Amino acid sequence: MSKSKLVDYTKISPNSSARTVKISKITIHHMAGNLSVEACGNVFQTTERQASSNYGVGTDGRIGLYVDESRRAWTSSNRDNDNVAVTIEVANDGGSPNWHVSDKALAATIALCVDICQRNGIKKLNFTGDKSGNLTMHKWFASTLCPGPYLESKFPYIAAEVNKRLSAASNGSASTNTGTDKNNVSGAAGGVLWCVQIGAYTHKKTAEARARSAEAEGFDFSAVQSEGMYKVQSKGYADKADANALLAKVKKAGFSAFVNTRAADKASTTKKTVKRIAQEVIWGQWGNGADRKKKLTAAGYDYDEVQNMVNKLLGK
Ligand SMILES: [Zn+2]
Numbered sequence: 022m023s024k025s026k027l028v029d030y031t032k033i034s035p036n037s038s039a040r041t042v043k044i045s046k047i048t049i050h051h052m053a054g055n056l057s058v059e060a061c062g063n064v065f066q067t068t069e070r071q072a073s074s075n076y077g078v079g080t081d082g083r084i085g086l087y088v089d090e091s092r093r094a095w096t097s098s099n100r101d102n103d104n105v106a107v108t109i110e111v112a113n114d115g116g117s118p119n120w121h122v123s124d125k126a127l128a129a130t131i132a133l134c135v136d137i138c139q140r141n142g143i144k145k146l147n148f149t150g151d152k153s154g155n156l157t158m159h160k161w162f163a164s165t166l167c168p169g170p171y172l173e174s175k176f177p178y179i180a181a182e183v184n185k186r187l188s189a190a191s192n193g194s195a196s197t198n199t200g201t202d203k204n205n206v207s208g209a210a211g212g213v214l215w216c217v218q219i220g221a222y223t224h225k226k227t228a229e230a231r232a233r234s235a236e237a238e239g240f241d242f243s244a245v246q247s248e249g250m251y252k253v254q255s256k257g258y259a260d261k262a263d264a265n266a267l268l269a270k271v272k273k274a275g276f277s278a279f280v281n282t283r284a285a286d287k288a289s290t291t292k293k294t295v296k297r298i299a300q301e302v303i304w305g306q307w308g309n310g311a312d313r314k315k316k317l318t319a320a321g322y323d324y325d326e327v328q329n330m331v332n333k334l335l336g337k
Pocket residue numbers: 050051096097159165167168
């Protein structure tokens with residue numbers, strides 16, 4: 022068994038073969054849809070479709086495992102590529118023609134690539150724009166748009182970010198960058214940090230009380246004003262594994278909690294665009310029904326406007 026410690030969800034697909042060569046490449050695909058890691062896992066369960074990938078990344082930044090790295094997934098319409106590559110399917114939070122990908126998904130994809138490279142001894146992700154490099158795309162092997170214009174445009178950035186973190190890690194500096202200094206964001210992909218969140222409230226006092234209850238258990242949480250709410254979050258980590266480790270401790274202490282991202286620039290309290298808020302609604306960050314309406318209104322957003330955008334984004 023060989024897999025990333027960043028995995029949030031596992032559903033092994035029956036569609037895979039033995040891998041006969043050493044892993045030396047990564048192929049990033051797009052799902053051509055906004056599938057959660059669970060939904061993507063279900064798609065790969067059917068044997069009629071004969072498709073799978075090693076990993077999937079949701080719009081919420083969660084990572085799914087479908088085919089263990091020790092095996093060849095059926096992803097790129099090319100046996101040789103899939104034999105040598107770890108394949109990743111990334112969800113789209115926007116449709117045709119651009120097939121946009123969320124910042125969270127992009128950050129998670131970069132973190133996953135770094136981890137794949139480190140565990141498989143890949144020193145550098147070399148994007149050459151053709152098959153000669155070790156960061157490849159589906160469209161080079163088949164008549165497909167995959168990975169779509171948006172993600173394709175990010176390949177040079179992904180390779181640069183991955184290589185930055187690989188070289189920082191090999192110099193030993195990344196291992197000390199565990200977010201102890203909240204302003205130290207070097208190594209964070211796309212300016213996104215991982216944190217543990219134990220609640221989000223419209224009232225500052227409620228959030229601060231929640232933070233104090235965690236403090237009483239020995240944890241360091243604070244109320245962070247973000248997106249019109251007060252989120253009770255831990256400090257930010259550049260490495261998701263650090264946030265996952267804290268999550269385990271916090272949960273063990275009896276708190277309901279989850280790993281979230283926080284912007285590296287936490288001072289930002291500017292109002293978000295309607296589209297951004299709608300996206301957050303889809304991610305489940307604003308609750309449901311009357312609760313959602315109350316929160317959005319309290320945060321100064323027009324509920325109907327946001328809801329219309331949600332329907333638009335979901336293609337309703
Ligand atoms: Zn593809």
